[in-house]
Amino acid sequence: MSFDFDTVIPRKDSGCIKFDRKPELDPFWVADMDFVSAPPILKALHDRVDHGIFGYAHPHAGVTEAVRSYLKERRAVELNEDHLLHLGGLVPALSLAARAFCEDGGELLTCTPVYYPFLNVHKDAGAKLLTVDHVMKNGRWEFDWEAMEETVTEKTKIFLLCNPQNPLGRVFTEEEIIRLAEFCEKHDLLLISDEIHCDLILDENQPHFSALNLPEHFQKRVVALLSPSKTWNIAGLGYAFAIIPDDSVRRRFSAEKGHTLAEINALSYYATEAAYNEGEPWRLELIEYLRSNRDELVRFINEECKGLKIHSPDVTYLAWIDARDLGVPNPAKFFEQEAGLFLSDGAPFGWAGYVRFNFACPRSRMLEGLEKMKKAIDSKV
Numbered sequence: 001m002s003f004d005f006d007t008v009i010p011r012k013d014s015g016c017i018k019f020d021r022k023p024e025l026d027p028f029w030v031a032d033m034d035f036v037s038a039p040p041i042l043k044a045l046h047d048r049v050d051h052g053i054f055g056y057a058h059p060h061a062g063v064t065e066a067v068r069s070y071l072k073e074r075r076a077v078e079l080n081e082d083h084l085l086h087l088g089g090l091v092p093a094l095s096l097a098a099r100a101f102c103e104d105g106g107e108l109l110t111c112t113p114v115y116y117p118f119l120n121v122h123k124d125a126g127a128k129l130l131t132v133d134h135v136m137k138n139g140r141w142e143f144d145w146e147a148m149e150e151t152v153t154e155k156t157k158i159f160l161l162c163n164p165q166n167p168l169g170r171v172f173t174e175e176e177i178i179r180l181a182e183f184c185e186k187h188d189l190l191l192i193s194d195e196i197h198c199d200l201i202l203d204e205n206q207p208h209f210s211a212l213n214l215p216e217h218f219q220k221r222v223v224a225l226l227s228p229s230k231t232w233n234i235a236g237l238g239y240a241f242a243i244i245p246d247d248s249v250r251r252r253f254s255a256e257k258g259h260t261l262a263e264i265n266a267l268s269y270y271a272t273e274a275a276y277n278e279g280e281p282w283r284l285e286l287i288e289y290l291r292s293n294r295d296e297l298v299r300f301i302n303e304e305c306k307g308l309k310i311h312s313p314d315v316t317y318l319a320w321i322d323a324r325d326l327g328v329p330n331p332a333k334f335f336e337q338e339a340g341l342f343l344s345d346g347a348p349f350g351w352a353g354y355v356r357f358n359f360a361c362p363r364s365r366m367l368e369g370l371e372k373m374k375k376a377i378d379s380k381v
């Protein structure tokens with residue numbers, strides 16, 4: 001490996017949510033990585049800092065060109081610049097979508113378990129949330145099409161899709177995304193597709209199918225949301241972008257911003273440009289490292305941790321662990337109290353009884369965390 005993913009870098013007291021929210025615990029929760037970002041990104045940031053002036057930012061031509069070539073090379077999409085909106089983060093875009101399209105008694109539909117802001121942004125719009133559980137079928141997590149048909153109503157306005165899926169670690173196929181678009185067409189829903197994890201597919205023979213890859217006639221209902229932030233570990237810089245092909249949908253989305261969103265971070269544009277233009281060698285090694293962490297974690301959980309089960313994730317660095325057989329009322333609390341670990345509790349994702357373990361860390365640190373889990377389980381009376 002030419003990049004170092006093994007060194008444990010102290011993060012405590014660096015003003016990071018992961019380590020500093022509950023400093024007494026060993027954290028494997030929020031979705032950022034304990035790795036230094038790619039060297040070209042650090043260089044771009046240093047260069048921009050050396051300029052020394054941080055007035056209001058503007059998307060310079062280089063960042064738009066970087067997004068254009070990323071979309072073309074990685075997503076097989078030709079950018080129409082009119083369709084591009086730069087944003088200071090992806091979660092605010094989910095909220096904007098809810099506010100723009102679900103006000104006045106509208107409903108928002110999504111499938112659970114899912115990244116928890118999906119289950120909360122309806123509150124920003126005073127809208128109603130409808131949820132349907134994913135189901136395990138043919139050895140993988142799938143949409144429950146029948147339940148979705150039973151749940152959707154005439155008031156439902158948008159479907160929030162997590163593509164690929166956090167926390168299930170599923171890469172949906174072209175057939176599934178097309179079927180979902182047909183469902184949206186049938187019920188006249190907009191398809192809001194959060195694709196933040198799409199460059200973290202661990203088995204690259206499972207291609208990501210973006211909502212932007214849907215046949216042309218579906219594009220008028222697509223809002224695609226992407227970002228380099230998860231892949232290159234720059235989430236704290238706050239950047240995402242939306243591609244919204246339909247003019248009136250884009251206008252409504254943009255109009256909803258009003259004065260509610262902060263200006264985009266000046267540094268984030270340069271980090272994004274470097275990530276997309278020069279970050280590929282680092283990304284490829286990261287994927288390799290994460291894949292071997294995943295394989296060891298899945299083996300460990302399934303073979304050494306009584307009461308825990310996991311279905312191997314295909315994408316990203318978040319392990320969704322079924323702890324319902326552990327026999328404790330709240331598994332995340334149990335591991336906090338008995339192992340000193342900070343894991344994500346499944347309940348806010350819609351499924352209590354599960355925990356999510358972030359394995360984007362040096363192998364030694366991951367193994368220490370897993371050993372602590374096993375010890376807590378083995379000493380449980």
Ligand SMILES: Cc1ncc(COP(=O)(O)O)c(C=O)c1O
Nearest residue numbers: 031089090091115166194196240
């Ligand atoms: C599916 C998904 N969307 C969005 C985000 C966060 O996006 P942002 O930091 O740009 O608001 C995360 C972070 O974990 C995520 O998993």
